[in-house]
Amino acid sequence: MSATNGTPLLEVRDISKYFGNVIALKDVSTVVNAGQVTCVLGDNGAGKSTFIKILSGVHEHSEGELLVEGEPTRFSSPRDAKEAGIATVFQDLATVPLMAIWRNFFLGSEPMTGSGPLRRIDIREAKRVMREEMAKMGIDVRDPDQMVGTLSGGERQAVAIARAVYFGAKMLILDEPTSALGVKQSGVVLRYIVQARNRGLGVIFITHNPHHAYPVGDRFVVLNRGKMLGAWDKGAISRDELVKMMAGGAELEQLTHELERVTT
């Protein structure tokens, strides 16, 4: 998978972040194209969250370049990132469980109708749009008044993704969307990622699970202890190599040998 024609949606060049004398992230580079999934992999403490916090505007980067559609940019607040069309779906902080699906979908950006004291939420429109957008994700919402808390973990991710897409995100950052989910639910979320990609969005998929990343990713960036171990296009790396890379290669092999000795 090579890059699409034109400039990438987002490009980072040798980006670094220091907190005092702690190097949280050092010289990370990658690109995110429209209609492609860039996976960022790494174990705990690898710098994944620092990386997405830079991209979503929570932290400003210390060094390096951040280019949005070719333009050098600095995000000084999450709002900046949002205005640049970058939507971040945080794992647990995306939806309000005790609110109806349609209320969640439009929370903070409610469609209005009427004027003066009768100005009110256009509930019919809100429900219609929500059902339509969810249908695009492959979910048939029968009751828009159903509370989000009654949805499965995967479906709740879908609500957050559908919402981000509807409100004009060009790029989606998904923070460990599968880490708290079971095998089947993870599969559902991976399908949403593919759907978002097919609709032309650039996706950054943060995960520590190479088995989740490999089937959907077009490009893989592996982080370890704040540094980039490498970046590969899909054709350039096999699943096994990716798994090895994630676990620190040699360490995993040694572990495999040890376990073999224990079991036999």
Add this chain to the structure above:
Amino acid sequence: MSTTLQPTSEPPPTAVDERLAKVSFLTKLLQRPELGAMIGAGVVLIFFAVTADRFASLSGIARWTDVASTLGIMAVAVALLMIGGEFDLSAGVMTGSCGLLMGILATEVGMNIWFAILLTFVFAAGIGFMNGYMVVRTGLPSFIVTLATFFILQGVNLGGTKAITDTVRVAGLRDAAGFESAQKIFASDFWAPHNFRISVVWWIVITALATWVLSRTRVGNWIFGVGGDKIAARNVGVPVSRVKIGLFMLTSMAAALVGTMIALRLGSIQAGQGVGEEFNYIIAAVAGGCLLTGGFGSAIGAAMGALIIGMTFIGIQFSGWNTDWRFLFLGVILFAAVLVNTYVRRRAEGARS
């Protein structure tokens, strides 16, 4: 954009196995926060209609709607605040503070009643703002912040009243300019000979308005969001602090309205007015389906909760029992309501995986 080389094809939407379960009518009904309070109100009504003969007569209804009305106005405001995820323990004593302030401005200072009422509302908005600002700014539980406000106001009410009037009450409002017209609006009767209180009309209008705001307006959506998950709400651009401070101001201003009503009804007000009432408001709101954890509840439910308490107070009186028993009833109502709410919430949240 070249999308021809995609390895996985999009599955047809209908083939997705993760579909939403069909929601039964019962589950939908249980999702209504006010359901429990409506059933409870029906039970209490029938109980006292049978045990006390004057209870279901028009003059009987006028009595218990009177009690329920001022309680209900506060309960609705407190419910909105609770849905927004906060408490106000100073709401009860605040009715006293506002009534006393209004009385002192009208009698000792000699202001026109209407101007005194206006200043009282400004004062209430200020106290509400302080409560809200302290909660939002310090991140302390509103329980603690408003408990402090409660004691401060109680001290000022008692000490201030004594210092200014040398008694424990502010009296003589009837002689103030504008009393007649203000009493007509805030504290008159209608429908003789049963004498329903005008406060009942205020109560119904305020409940209807609050219901409209909660279910139909943007602010209503924000109140649920802020109480349900503050961080999620902030992430999607809801002005969390402003919503919370606004709700504290609303609660204090409801207290100003009720304090004004009480002072104008009798033409005088006691320094100890309203102390302990805050628990009745909270009980009414909880009986009406508000969760103590926020994010869930309704204005109609809180109004119903107030109705239950009003009926209980008057019903006990009409039945000829010692009125001290009402506290036992309140305790039982609160406990039953919390049990029902917990159950309803579990049902509503369903099986989350």
